[in-house]
């Protein structure tokens with residue numbers, strides 16, 4: 001899902017679970033639960049865009065995520081806890097970025113037969129969480145995302 005959706009859920013987790021370490025673990029778990037619901041994000045059709053464009057969208061999404069988290073939750077849970085829990089909620093996606101940035105390209109879906117060890121590690125780290133990743137197209141994939149965030153907000157209120 002988008003970083004902003006993950007951060008919105010991280011915020012309610014941080015608000016309802018005062019212990020930052022526990023909240024961070026739950027935020028990481030929430031990432032995988034959310035990504036298993038069919039959704040659209042900036043990674044969905046990345047092969048149809050330039051990697052630079054996808055990178056810029058991802059950075060903009062991450063900045064939005066932190067901005068929204070700070071506006072909504074920093075006053076309630078504190079700047080440091082909300083930063084840690086938001087980072088935790090985004091961590092699974094950051095672990096995937098070396099594969100995207102360094103190795104993947106439009107026509108390449110997996111390491112070639114002569115790939116080096118770093119490329120194979122980057123691919124494995126990318127592939128494991130992606131087993132959970134369910135995709136849906138825009139705009140349906142946006143609605144499922146809003147519904148998921150709303151579900152967590154109601155659940156954790």
Ligand SMILES: [Zn+2]
Nearest residue numbers: 001035092093
């Ligand atoms: Zn993800």
